[in-house]
Amino acid sequence: MKRFCVRLLAIARKLLRAHKGRPVALVVLFCLSLLNLCSEWPNDIARPAFVDTLDEVLPNSFGTARQLLFDHYQRLFPRTPTAQPVTIVEIDEKTLAAIGQWPWPRNRLAGLIDAIAAQKPLAIGLDIYMPEPDQTSPDKVADNLPTGAAALAAGLRALPSHEAILAKSLRAAPTILGAAAFDHAAFTTSTDLRSAPILVHGADPLRSVQRFNYVLASLPQLQAAAHGQAMLNVALEQGVVRHIPLLMGLGGKLVPSLPIEMLRVATGSSAVDVFADPSGVQAVGVADVQVPTQPDGDIWLHFASIQSTQDRYVSARDILQGKVDPGRIRNKLVLVGLTGSGLTDMRTTALGELVPGIEIQAQVIETIFEGRFLRRPTWLKWAECAFIMAFGLLIIWYVPRTDSRLAVFMRHVPKASAVLGILLNLLILSSGIFLFKHLGLLVDAASIFIVLSAVMGCFFSTALLDEDARVEAAHAKVREDDNGRTGKASGPEVA
Structure with missing residues (x-):
């Protein structure tokens, strides 16, 4: 085994020193560039089968570093809200204790909706699922009464059901019910959802968006009464929310997310516009608002810190008791959700903060109002690949040249290639931060850093091997000179 390792090391040394390290550097450049491309395959060309195989063998090869870098951008420059179009009515601990x-x-939920609607909001979105009948409804209670209470049971059945009361409130206010998409069937899931029309301009985007076959939605009676239905799903990457779909597929049709559906209801639009080309979705629009998206219908979310958004929260208890300033609700987009302990769906944002799921929806609406979108267009991915290849080939051609000043410097300072690599990548990272701050572009400086550092590392290794060879040759010459002098001193004396 030891002999095999020594032989393998000798082969590696030979390869690194062959043609001044250029062949090995070329192989490293092309292999890592391909792996980087496969980890985020552009939508404008068909995805080959080998890409899926490579993803299975090397999952998240570059994806994790890319995600952490984008999170770092946001933590350096979190979004500062300039408007507050959203008010969150939270069913919090105070509300649960009082109600x-x-x-x-x-x-009781109908009473809350009526109290909110009385303050004239633009739209009311419910981050609540109601797929089963209310077991406290008078008709359900009547069904559980003993046979001797027939008169009481008849009286209860004559009362309107709780679903009918809630449906009346939903119909009277500009309400939107939330739903959740599933990729598997469950006891309360269905295969369809009542939703507003989607008008597609261009190519059919259904194949590009995330698709599901099942949905957890409210009862048909409630769906029919509400003014809109919308998906509440968010995209998770290793447990962190970084982007959210504005559009998804349910079976064979497109359905909107809650932020887009709330804008549709608030503006009185009859449909949601989707602009697409063969590479996927380009934008989702309502009325005169167009939101640029990724090809899969997602948008990258530029998060504001939860400390900067606390003013948007209003307790449902205070709404029911009439203690809230009407200006907090009037002409606002109101989200109703659970924040009480043990009830809320907590999510981790790119800022590393744990926030209620309803906060994610609010931040999407806020971002659309401000028009400050994070973008990672397909052309940017190709530009990164082109830069990596061009600069990598330049390094491979120039660095090993014996007649260049850089080569002379690197021969005298073997660690120079590492220093130059760090300086180069610091420049790339600074450029990425600049483009994020001023243009909202998500530049993958992490992948550029990894690939170009590996290429520079090939020449760093070659320089170290050359230095070792020079040192070994110098030691050998010293030993030879010492042996020569020793031989002369001990030889026979000639008369």
Whole structure:
């Protein structure tokens, strides 16, 4: 085994020193560039089968570094809200203590919607699923009464059901019900959802967006009464929310997300516009608002710190007790959700903060209002690949040249290639930060750093091997000179 390792090391040394390290550097450049491209395959060309195989063998080869870098951009420059179009009515601990535990009877939820609607909001979005009948409804209670209480049961059945009361409130206010898409069937899931029309301009984007076959939605009676239905799904990458779909596929049709559907209802639009080309979705629009998207219909979310958004929260208890300034609700987009302990769906943002799921939806709406989008267009991915290849080939051609000043410097300072690599990549990182701050572009400086550092590392290794060879040759010459002098001193004396 030891002999095999020594032989393998000798082969590696020979390869690194062959043609001044250029062949090995070329192989490293092309292999890592291909791996980087496969980790984020552009949508404008068909995805080959070997890319899926490579993803299975080397999952998240460059993806993790890319995601951490984009998170770092946001933590350096989090979004500072300039407007507050959203108010969150939270069913919090104070509300649960005053009104009662969750889930509430549907007539009580109807009372909350009526109290919000009285303050004239533009739209009310419910981050709440109601797929099953309310078991506290009068007709359900009547079904559980003993046979001797027939008169009481008949009286209860004569009362409107809690679903009917809630449906009336939903119909009277500009309400949107939330739903969640699933890729598998469950007891309360269905295969369809009542949703507003989607008008597609250009190529059919259904193959590009994330698609599901099942949905967890509210009862058909409630869906029919609400003014809109929308998906609440967010995209998770290793447990972190970085982007959110504005558009998804359910079976064979397109359905909008909650932020887009709320804008549609608030503006009185009859449909959502989708602009697409063969590479995928380019933008999603409502009325005169167009939101640029990734080809899969997602948008990268530029997060604001939760400390800067606390003013948007209003307790549902205060709404029901009439203690809230009407200006907090009037002409606002109102989201209703759970924040009470043990009830809320907590999510981790790119800033590393744990926030209620309803906060994610609010930040999407806020970002659309401000028009400050993070973008990673397909052309940027190709530009990064071109830069890596061009600069990598320049390094491979120039660095090993014996007649260049750089080569002379590197021969005298073997660690020079490492220093130059660090300086180069610091310049690339600074450029990425600049483009993020001023243009909202997500430049993958991490992949550029990894690939070009590996290429420079090939010449760093070659320089170290050359230095070792020079040192070994110098030691050998010293030993030879010492042996020569020793031989002369001990030889026979000639008369």
